[in-house]
Amino acid sequence: MAGPRSDHHVILRVVAKPLIPIIALFALYVHFHGDYSPGGGFQAGVIIVVAVVLYALVFGITPAMRAVPPVFARSLAALGFIIFAGVGVWALVMGGNFLDYDVLFNEEPGGHMGQHYGIIAVEVGVLFAVAGSMLSIFYAFAGRVTEIKDEDW
């Protein structure tokens, strides 16, 4: 954890550090490739949180909270849910049913733009809500302990 730099976790730090951006990049791939392959907002949200959790486990909870503040995490969760529900309300305003993406852009029958962008918007909402919620839960648990010593494990 966030001990002096000369401790015996140096190999762990060196190995974990390059993994963190790769995990974050993989999360974006999982998210934006969700239309074509397994995956989507839910899995991508969890994977992106795993990157932050790995950072917190290796470098300590306080640097992680400085990199991704808890305020940001919980705002992101609320924003994601608002985006998802907002797409539903958008469809209502356009004269369709709740979450009926066909009416989003007033297109001709047979057009798929509404479905396409509706799904993308909803998936972004899921990504934000899941990532923010999971990170808030992790901070709530891990933030109770100021510093985790090796003996505590």
Added chain:
Amino acid sequence: MIAGYSGADLAIALINVLLLGLLFVVGVAIARMRSLFAIVMLSGIYSLISATWFVALDAVDVAFTEAAVGAGISTALLLGAMLLTARTAKPEKGAMQIVPILVVLATGAMLVYATIDLPAFGDPDSPANTYVGTDYLERTPKEIAVPNIVTAVLASYRGFDTLGETGVVFTAALAVILLLGFGERSLSATFNRKKDKQ
């Protein structure tokens, strides 16, 4: 060969037996352990083996979610929760050990009895593959035009369900925050310590 399996089918059957056997061993190990750290780690392993088994069953989306949520984030969350409590579980006394095993055996017997009525794995005439499943497969290219039908069902046809799931995750975070606080105490504690030193 064994019970009429041959070739690739035999390999898949053996892999299934191996994975389920590993799940059983891990489950028994979790039940017998007292160290919470080892239990959390073993439950992560359990999730990872289940994810592998889901891949063997061609349920790739489920496997992906299980690997990310079950083996990834919930192991980390359980580790965080474990630090807030004792390190070992209290051993159960005498008669209390009998009740759980009876419950487990009864539930297991009921589940095995229920599998007798299940359709065979991959049966094209099973209820899951006939009514609404084929409907989605036929309609998705025309109506949604998304290559991954799971995404089409999840985000469009069953969008309302997914909204509810997202709400559940959000509510879980709210509940944990209400119970434990925002977790910013450690951040402010570190800042205060630095101020005291200066």
